[in-house]
Amino acid sequence: MMRSSVRGFSLVELLVSVAILGLLASIAMPVVELTQKRQREANLREALRSIRHAIDAYKDASDHHRIAVDNGASGYPPSLLDLSSGVTDLNSPDGPKLYFIRRIPRDPMNGDISVDAIKSWGLRSFASPYDAPRSGNDVFDVYSTSTEVGLNGIPYSEW
Template sequence: MQRWRGYTIIEMMVVMVVLGVLASAAMPLVELSAKRAKERELKQAVWEIRQAIDAYRLAVDAGRIGRGDGASAYPPSLSALSAGVPDMKAGGQAIYLLRRIPRDPFAPKSLPAEASWGLRSYASPPQEPKAGADVFDVYSTSAEVGMNGIPYRLW
């Protein structure tokens, strides 16, 4: 009598069902991990841009960056932070406050990094941020809410 070795179709189906249950249990953890990573990236990008804006303001106050009549002490655009501005005390040598403008991780990938942010000018109130002649602050334009319950635009 010859004995066949191998698995029956029932055993294979049971294994497939068990693997499916395990995979479906792991999916929410993967999604949660991806969202957490994007939130960390957003937090870092906002912090980096705000640090550069503050450094620009300090350079204006120190007389290293000139400003026009009636202009605020804040950069005229985000690109000024990475394109460089002339240093008045170093013979016009450029001051670079950012290597590159980080992009909002929740913005559409088709947007360039500078356009991925919402801009608030110094003249606009915090409750209703609007772009203007300068960049006082940046915020995410995403309508999503963070895992902490605060909308990303308020971070």
């Protein structure tokens, strides 16, 4: 009597395995997308905090007469670039410049990577109202230009 020593999986076993893997993948995909969105939101919060802190430090330096400010100007930086490129310290004109942030972070909600990090943000001047932000002669605040809504139900542009 001959014994068959063929080992392996039957077609039915392979189909069941593929079906189970497909089901697990379809369950895991929304969890992965949610995790990625949470990470981008955390990056947005950190970027906004960093830029806003730098803007406040610039304003504080101008209030303490460490930065030259045009007569009648608000004392906020004229552009985001001024925060990272440095300005002359009036207390030490021959000394090092004042830097308020190492680099301007990119808006993580702006999907267009061809846009420069500075231009990825919406700018609000000191003279513009909160509910209708627009750019002007200075940078009072920044906001995300994304039209998406966060997991908390608030649009990213209002964070």
